[in-house]
Amino acid sequence: MSGTMLAGSVVLYTRIPSLTKYYMSELKLELTKVVTQMVPAQIDDVMPELPSETGLPVPGSVKSPF
DSSP: OHHHHHHEEEEEHHHHHHHHHHHHHHHHHHHHHHHHHHHHHHHHHHHHOOOSSSSOOEEEEEEEEE
């Protein structure tokens, strides 16, 4: 019984890094999907409407100071 517990503990202890790495990569993938879906909607809500008309042209008599 002690040998089985020792073997199980060793196997579990050696597998923890790979399991952690697997679940972290899955979590990153899921978060990336969620953020990718959220960002376009947020950008559309914040962007102002484009103007349908422009102003008058700049007269040719105005000289640039540069």
